[in-house]
Amino acid sequence: MNRHRAFVLTQQRLAALYTLIMGVILSLCGLGFYTALAQDHWLSLNRKLESLAGTLHDGIEPTLREPGLLEPVIEDFLPGLVCVGDLDCPESSSLGERHLAGVVQQEDYYIRLVDPSGQTLAQVGQPPEELGPQGQVEPWTTLVTPEGNSYRQVSVFLKTQSQAPWGYIQVGQSLNEYDARLRRLAWTLLIGLPLGLLGVAAASWWLAGVAMRPVYESYRQVQQFTADAAHELRTPLAAIASTVEFSLGEPHLSQPEMEHTLGVIERQTSRLGNLVRDLLLLSRIDLQVEQVPQTRCDVNLLVDEVLEEFAALAIASQVQLKRQGPEDSLWVWGDEEQLYGLLANLVANAIQYTPEAGTVTTRLQQHDGFIQIQVEDTGIGIPPDQQQRIFDRFYRVQGDRSRHSGGSGLGLAIAQAIASTCKGTLTVKSQVGQGSCFTVQLPEQPKP
Numbered sequence: 174m175n176r177h178r179a180f181v182l183t184q185q186r187l188a189a190l191y192t193l194i195m196g197v198i199l200s201l202c203g204l205g206f207y208t209a210l211a212q213d214h215w216l217s218l219n220r221k222l223e224s225l226a227g228t229l230h231d232g233i234e235p236t237l238r239e240p241g242l243l244e245p246v247i248e249d250f251l252p253g254l255v256c257v258g259d260l261d262c263p264e265s266s267s268l269g270e271r272h273l274a275g276v277v278q279q280e281d282y283y284i285r286l287v288d289p290s291g292q293t294l295a296q297v298g299q300p301p302e303e304l305g306p307q308g309q310v311e312p313w314t315t316l317v318t319p320e321g322n323s324y325r326q327v328s329v330f331l332k333t334q335s336q337a338p339w340g341y342i343q344v345g346q347s348l349n350e351y352d353a354r355l356r357r358l359a360w361t362l363l364i365g366l367p368l369g370l371l372g373v374a375a376a377s378w379w380l381a382g383v384a385m386r387p388v389y390e391s392y393r394q395v396q397q398f399t400a401d402a403a404h405e406l407r408t409p410l411a412a413i414a415s416t417v418e419f420s421l422g423e424p425h426l427s428q429p430e431m432e433h434t435l436g437v438i439e440r441q442t443s444r445l446g447n448l449v450r451d452l453l454l455l456s457r458i459d460l461q462v463e464q465v466p467q468t469r470c471d472v473n474l475l476v477d478e479v480l481e482e483f484a485a486l487a488i489a490s491q492v493q494l495k496r497q498g499p500e501d502s503l504w505v506w507g508d509e510e511q512l513y514g515l516l517a518n519l520v521a522n523a524i525q526y527t528p529e530a531g532t533v534t535t536r537l538q539q540h541d542g543f544i545q546i547q548v549e550d551t552g553i554g555i556p557p558d559q560q561q562r563i564f565d566r567f568y569r570v571q572g573d574r575s576r577h578s579g580g581s582g583l584g585l586a587i588a589q590a591i592a593s594t595c596k597g598t599l600t601v602k603s604q605v606g607q608g609s610c611f612t613v614q615l616p617e618q619p620k621p
Contacts, residue, residue, distance in 0.1 A: 187381035498537030
């Protein structure tokens with residue numbers, strides 16, 4: 174359906190705002206996920222290095238006797254140990270190679286033994302040559318070569334059997350794999366975020382349309398209501414204008430012609446006044462401008478008064494009025510005048526659409542804490558596809574007949590609005606050619 178440009182622009186703005194907000198949220202979530210995963214990888218790397226360094230420390234330190242002296246047992250812990258400078262590496266002891274640090278055979282690990290001054294004594298693996306023989310003697314260090322290669326290194330202090338400082342054992346690992354994981358994660362987020370935002374944008378457009386649909390429907394209803402109201406107001410005004418114009422064109426009006434002219438003007442003015450009154454009533458109910466005081470109302474008494482008022486109309490239309498239900502007072506909470514108008518609308522409609530020799534029955538009953546008022550007729554009935562639309566303002570099932578009878582098409586809309594203000598409902602059941610039954614259900618109040 175074609176929508177007003179203002180609604181399309183509003184939908185676009187809502188979709189853009191929702192996409193922007195979701196983009197910020199997704200970006201923050203992605204950043205948080207990236208930071209948390211990077212931190213988790215970093216802590217895992219540190220724990221691995223710390224565990225390996227602790228294992229070597231606990232195995233080597235009890236065998237150290239003199240500072241700077243490499244004991245033969247070290248070769249058992251670190252197979253393939255390479256001494257630096259003029260220092261001779263010891264031969265393996267009789268215990269054999271236990272390979273407790275076999276993990277250092279991997280290319281991205283290295284282990285160094287350094288003296289208290291940080292001078293490298295021996296090493297296993299491939300330490301970064303660019304760092305030179307002088308190692309960093311700090312508990313935790315991140316080393317970066319001039320080429321940009323990064324290493325994570327932990328240093329653990331070693332003592333001799335006499336508690337004299339021996340030096341340090343340093344365990345390091347290349348950060349290439351760590352950096353590669355983070356790069357893959359970053360690229361995944363950078364590619365996935367725009368794709369996700371495209372999906373969010375599409376969903377935002379759809380959700381904005383869903384959110385705007387009731388507003389647009391209300392706007393169309395207001396437009397239709399305005400057009401219908403203007404049409405209904407124009408009809409009596411046109412009749413009055415044409416009558417006055419005819420009268421002004423006649424220089425001499427007889428007494429009967431003058432009475433006829435005034436009668437037409439009076440009827441159309443009354444119709445116009447009733448229409449304005451109904452429109453004001455609906456407006457007050459919709460906007461709740463005025464809080465109508467509500468009291469206990471006797472439904473039995475209201476029904477009797479309505480039937481008494483329409484008895485003459487029923488006789489003139491050759492329609493029989495019947496009443497069924499208990500005679501005792503039945504109480505509901507509401508405004509007496511409005512409830513009277515609700516019942517009057519239903520009874521008047523029933524008489525209007527019931528052919529001669531037909532019957533209109535008003536039935537009262539109590540049911541599960543509610544008072545049910547049914548107005549049933551043996552009239553023309555309402556087609557199933559129009560049974561809900563009859564409560565729309567200005568809607569007519571048979572437009573010609575209603576117009577001929579002077580109805581404005583607001584009676585049932587007013588009745589339903591009044592029932593709603595009393596916390597009740599108004600429903601209809603009907604079969605074409607057999608009649609209709611309107612049911613008002615209102616909460617029952619205890620007797621005063």
